[in-house]
Amino acid sequence: MRVGIASLDDNQRVALWESAMELSPAQRAITILAAHLPTVPFDALQRWTLVGRDHALLLAYRSQFGEGIQVEGRCQACDTKTQLAFTVSDLLESSSDTLKAAVYCIGSRDESGNQYKHQHTQASLVDTDVYVPSYYLIAFSGNEYRFRLPTTQDLVLIQASSSSSNNSGGITTKHVCERLLDQASFNDLCAVFADKHSQGSATERTKNEREQQDKGLESEEQKAWTSTLDALEQEMLRIEPLTIVSLNASCPECGAQTQHQFDIGHQYWALLAADVEKQLWDVHILATAYGWSSDAILSMSPARRRQHIAMVIS
Ligand SMILES: [Zn+2]
Structure with a gap:
């Protein structure tokens, strides 16, 4: 359009x-x-x-x-x-x-x-x-995934969830990737990262990750998402240098x-x-002197407005 x-x-x-x-x-x-x-x-x-x-x-x-x-x-x-x-x-x-x-x-x-x-x-x-x-392709380890550029809506949602109290750790890079990748690509990457980093039972893994988070350390999976987001950001900048x-x-x-x-x-x-500060000073001067409305003063031609102001302050 x-x-x-x-x-x-x-x-x-x-x-x-x-x-x-x-x-x-x-x-x-x-x-x-x-x-x-x-x-x-x-x-x-x-x-x-x-x-x-x-x-x-x-x-x-x-x-x-x-x-x-x-x-x-x-x-x-x-x-x-x-x-x-x-x-x-x-x-x-x-x-x-x-x-x-x-x-x-x-x-x-x-x-x-x-x-x-x-x-x-x-x-x-x-x-x-x-x-x-629109969606673009990016390759990781020989596989292609689909992603798009971020929007204002993404920004608003990310800001909202990072400030909500039930997410004290803030928004994770995984969530950002989830928004930017299409559903199938995100699911594929989830499977790849889960496979790669699964050691021991699921509960054991969660416990390890908790301990790592408590120590302020990133889990292997988090690191994988961080490098995914870095790669996406670089590709975005290449596609659209004005980013x-x-x-x-x-x-x-x-x-x-x-x-x-x-x-x-x-x-x-x-x-x-x-x-606007200048405009409002004009309104202040002319409304005080003549009692005209703000709307009328702002609609006046610049030449006429300047002339009236010159008369008031002379
Ligand atoms: Zn200097």
């Missing part, structure tokens, strides 16, 4: 900020997308892959705030502030061919057909079918390199919060 991702007006941005303020980062990211993609049902957004979600957030960011992204970090060697500047297009360029082919820009070319570079804001058309998870966006900043003081992990949901929210 092709849908447009366009910018939000002042009223919509304030409404989005208000509705997403109290949410977890995962739910907030989906709420931002729902505002930019009103025709896509909320639960469909939650079933998108996390990388699909971040890809759509990049397009939403570009439509709202433009190409430029600036991130501040700290040097790991000397703690000096470092600045990283890059563009949405840079990041989209690092995505898989599948994601690249899914974006159709609106008004992205000039009259002679040249692509605009680093233009202000840009609305996009995107084929959201590429955000729906993790790592950026290197060189320190202006000591020259050391520091790696930053970039989170588009966090970046979008920081800019939205700063923007």
